[in-house]
Structure formats: structure tokens, C-alpha cells
Amino acid sequence: MSEEVTLRQYLESLLAERDRLYRSMLSGIEKRHIADIAALEKSMLASFASYKEAVLKAESAQQELNIKNNEFRGQLKDQSETLMPRAEALSMFKSTSEKLSSIEVQSDAKLESIVKQFEAKFEITRLDLGGLRESRSEGGGKSQGMQASWGILLGAVGLMATLISIATAVIVLSRNR
Secondary structure, eight states: OOOOOOHHHHHHHHHHHHHHHHHHHHHHHHHHHHHHHHHHHHHHHHHHHHHHHHHHHHHHHHHHHHHHHHHHHHHHHHHHHHSOOHHHHHHHHHHHHHHHHHHHHHHHHHHHHHHHHHHHHHHHHHHHHHHHHHHHHHHOSHHHHHHHHHHHHHHHHHHHHHHHHHHHHHHHHHHHO
């Protein structure tokens, strides 16, 4: 016997079958969308975490840079406070040069005076030595030779005293500069 199916039954069974098919397809699509959304959410969280880490690193690097810049600015400030301006240094050198020039003129004059005194004392000593030589060559005796030796010795001591006084004067002048 053949079963006869009415159009209504046929359409209802077709609709029921299609309904099951569409529900199973919709369920698969829904599961895939849920998995895609979960994967997207996981990807976004990882991306946000890496962005957050990058921002923290950038902030840390910027803080270190700011510290180094502040240290550099401090060094420049310290340096500018300890260094002398060029104009001030030039004026100081100029005044020092003028003072040295005046001291040089004064010391040259004093040195000339000392040299003249030395030359005069040297001339006196030379004349004394000449006189001693004459008396020695004239006298010829032992006592005269002894006296001449004492005269030469005294002349040499006088010459040494003169040289020492000149050296002392030169040292004093050089210290005053």
C-alpha cells in the first residue's frame, strides 16, 4: 500500500526538515562566530598588553632621558658659574700686563743702580789689587809678601761681599714681581 501523503503533510514535513537543517547550520555558524569572537578578544587583549608594556618602557626611557638632561643642564649651569667671561678675563690680563711692565721698569732702574755700585766697588778693588802688586814687586821682603797676601785676601773678600749683595738685590727684585 502506498501511503499517500497530502500536500499539507508534505509541506509540513518539508518545513520541519528544513527547520532542523537551518537550526543545525545556524548552530554551527553561531559556534564559529563565538570561537572567532573569543580568538579576536584574546588577540585584542594580547595586543593591549603589548601596547601597555611598550608605553611603560617608553615612559621609563623618557624619565631616564629627562634625568640625564637635568644632570647635563646642572653641569652647564655649574660650568657657567665657575667660568669667567671673556671680557672680564681680557681686562684682568691687561691690568696684570700693565703692572708687570711698571715693575719691569722699576726693577731695571734698580738693577742699573746696583750694577753701577758694583762697577765702582770693583774698580776700587782693582786699584787696591794693583797697589798691592806694586808694593809686592817693590818690597820683596817676607813681611811685605805677607801683607800683600792679606791685602789680596781682603780684596777678594770685598769682591765676594759685593757679589753677594748684588745677588741678594736681584733675588729681592725678582720676588717683588
